[in-house]
Amino acid sequence: MALSDAxxxxxxxxxxxxxxxxxxxxxxxxxxxxxxxxxASFHASRKPPSxxxxxxxxxxxxxxxxxxxxHSTGWPPFDGHSGPHRLGELDLSFLLSYAxxxxxxxxxxxxxxxRIFLTIGMIGSGIFVLLFGLGYxxxxxxxxxxxxxxxxxxxxxSIGWPxxxxxxxxxxGKEGRGLIMGIWSSNTSVGNIIGSVIASSVLxxxxxxxxxxxxxxxxxxAGIIFPFLVIHPEILGFKLPGxxxxxxxxxxPLVDSETxxxxxxxxxxxxxxPVAIGFIDAWRLPHVATYAFCxxxxxxxxxTFLYWLPFYIRHTGVSGVHLSHxxxxxxxxxxxxxxxxxGISAGFISDTLEAHGVTSFMFLxxxxxxxxxxxxxxNTSMVANLVLMxxxxxxxxxxxxLIITAVSADLGSQSMNARALATVTxxxxxxxxxxxxxxxxxxxxxxxxxxxxxFFMLIVSIFIAACLLIHVVIREIRAKMNQGRWLFCSxxxx
Numbered sequence: 001m002a003l004s005d006a007x008x009x010x011x012x013x014x015x016x017x018x019x020x021x022x023x024x025x026x027x028x029x030x031x032x033x034x035x036x037x038x039x040a041s042f043h044a045s046r047k048p049p050s051x052x053x054x055x056x057x058x059x060x061x062x063x064x065x066x067x068x069x070x071h072s073t074g075w076p077p078f079d080g081h082s083g084p085h086r087l088g089e090l091d092l093s094f095l096l097s098y099a100x101x102x103x104x105x106x107x108x109x110x111x112x113x114x115r116i117f118l119t120i121g122m123i124g125s126g127i128f129v130l131l132f133g134l135g136y137x138x139x140x141x142x143x144x145x146x147x148x149x150x151x152x153x154x155x156x157x158s159i160g161w162p163x164x165x166x167x168x169x170x171x172x173g174k175e176g177r178g179l180i181m182g183i184w185s186s187n188t189s190v191g192n193i194i195g196s197v198i199a200s201s202v203l204x205x206x207x208x209x210x211x212x213x214x215x216x217x218x219x220x221x222a223g224i225i226f227p228f229l230v231i232h233p234e235i236l237g238f239k240l241p242g243x244x245x246x247x248x249x250x251x252x253p254l255v256d257s258e259t260x261x262x263x264x265x266x267x268x269x270x271x272x273x274p275v276a277i278g279f280i281d282a283w284r285l286p287h288v289a290t291y292a293f294c295x296x297x298x299x300x301x302x303x304t305f306l307y308w309l310p311f312y313i314r315h316t317g318v319s320g321v322h323l324s325h326x327x328x329x330x331x332x333x334x335x336x337x338x339x340x341x342x343g344i345s346a347g348f349i350s351d352t353l354e355a356h357g358v359t360s361f362m363f364l365x366x367x368x369x370x371x372x373x374x375x376x377x378x379n380t381s382m383v384a385n386l387v388l389m390x391x392x393x394x395x396x397x398x399x400x401x402l403i404i405t406a407v408s409a410d411l412g413s414q415s416m417n418a419r420a421l422a423t424v425t426x427x428x429x430x431x432x433x434x435x436x437x438x439x440x441x442x443x444x445x446x447x448x449x450x451x452x453x454x455f456f457m458l459i460v461s462i463f464i465a466a467c468l469l470i471h472v473v474i475r476e477i478r479a480k481m482n483q484g485r486w487l488f489c490s491x492x493x494x
Contacts, residue, residue: 007235008115010227024238027230031171034229035164036187038118041221042160043191044198045129045214046306049091051199051329052207053311057083075136075207077143081448086143088444091307094150094157095437101158103430114163114231121159122222128153129215136208170232189339189397192306196336200310200329282427290468295432297465298364300439301458302396307440309335312451316378318385334386338393346398355480357472360399364466367395368459375455396462 006012056078078086109117132149134140168184198217199210230236283289314328323331342363350359374388439461446453480486 008227008230011230011236013227024233027233027236027238028171030228031167031230032184034225035168036184036190037221038122038225038229039160039164040187040191040194041122041214041218042125042157043188044195045125045218046157047192047195048129048133048199048210048214049087049094050307050310050332051196051203051325052210053087053308054314054325054328055203055207056087057311076141084444084447086444088441090146090150091440091444092437093147094154095303095433095440097151097154098158099430099433099437101155102162102433105158105162109159109162109166114167115226115229117159118163118167118229119222119226121156121163122218122225124156125153125160126215126218126222128156129211129218133208133211133215136206136211167229167231183344185400186340186343189336189343189393192336192339193333196310196329196333200326203326203329287472288427290471292428292431294465294468295428296435297461297468298399298435299432300435300461301465302400302439303436304439304443304454304458305335305392305396308443308447308454311447312454313385316451318379318382331385332389334389335393336397338390338395339397341390342394342396342398343400345394355476357469357476361466361469361473363395363399364462364469367392367462368466370395371455371459371462375452 056075074080074083078090105121128149132146132153135146135149140146195214198213202209202213233239310325310329310332313331314323314325317323346359346363350356353359370388370391374392378385378388439458442457443454446457477486
């Protein structure tokens with residue numbers, strides 16, 4: 001990654017308090033905090049579309065408690081029978097541009113200062129989230145306007161994740177990737193929670209405010225990130241001992257690269273630079289396609305919940321009562337709370353078992369009956385709804401980091417240079433983002449036939465993702481049996 005030799009302006013102004021005389025540990029936690037709030041703000045700005053879906057489609061009463069009891073007709077062009085279809089297309093435009101941008105953002109970040117690049121992504125994202133909200137205040141009803149705004153917003157949003165994980169990768173060696181990294185990676189779920197609460201709270205003043213406030217918040221956070229975020233410890237005179245870790249776009253270490261005493265990776269100490277691998281050749285590497293499509297189906301499920309859960313809660317009701325738009329939006333954060341707990345607990349279990357694939361498969365398998373129970377019994381009572389929603393979030397979001405860690409374990413056994421790893425990472429995470437785009441689009445179309453069809457789609461997707469991991473699970477179990485462990489599995493695997 002490109003480095004700037006000079007510390008950021010905030011570090012120079014407050015050098016007495018934040019300067020290099022502070023310990024390495026202090027600056028590592030400062031970087032964790034800044035990158036955490038940076039990416040949490042990205043995800044907070046993605047929640048408004050899911051919160052306002054039922055407002056745009058259904059009649060609303062903006063002068064009372066946001067219950068659909070007056071004669072309003074939604075918001076053209078999203079009202080009427082085709083409303084869910086158009087909202088699904090709106091989600092597709094954002095997520096597809098996000099997936100395309102993901103393939104290029106990391107490579108662009110290699111040539112410019114990551115702090116500047118991240119700031120550009122945050123300000124650009126904030127501006128286009130604001131522009132979407134201005135459609136309410138300017139009384140705009142052009143579908144093309146909203147599509148273009150979402151496409152451009154998706155491109156700026158794709159800058160965030162590669163930047164923050166690269167910066168964290170610069171600051172942490174192998175010893176820093178355990179529980180701390182598990183907690184740090186919860187920034188996505190925390191951002192979803194913050195975005196849901198903010199967007200739902202201001203919805204009573206008009207749906208435009210649900211975009212304006214998160215967009216303005218992101219720009220404010222960018223004003224904190226730019227002057228204080230240090231992208232590399234060497235800028236402050238620190239050197240990390242031991243090893244550096246290649247990190248992928250999902251924020252998980254890929255493979256350890258040996259580092260010399262001078263802090264230069266041994267693979268780069270040779271006179272010949274590494275040769276980049278071709279895009280098609282990267283697809284042909286062992287297990288790359290398997291993991292890419294596993295992430296495709298996993299993200300399809302998670303992002304369908306991200307964009308449609310508040311709408312689902314609003315229109316299915318709980319105990320026979322249809323909740324207000326505000327209450328449905330706030331209630332949906334329980335799914336993300338489950339995601340936070342799931343990510344941390346799945347990481348702990350996988351470290352204990354030393355088998356990432358087995359843990360991922362276990363979480364995915366358990367999520368299938370959980371989703372069935374949520375669909376069948378989630379609307380019977382508030383307690384059942386909360387418990388099953390929490391469990392669904394825990395089991396659906398938990399395997400994310402583990403799936404990518406399984407990629408780490410597999411790719412780590414292959415002799416690839418860093419540039420090959422970058423290409424493989426782009427393939428896997430880009431493919432996953434395409435799945436994230438497809439899920440909400442399909443939900444928009446299928447939901448008009450009934451929510452049973454939507455849940456059937458989600459369950460089938462999880463089943464396929466789990467099936468793709470079977471050969472990884474078998475390999476891990478056999479490795480444990482060869483070590484004299486897990487011998488009880490000999491009844492199933494020979």
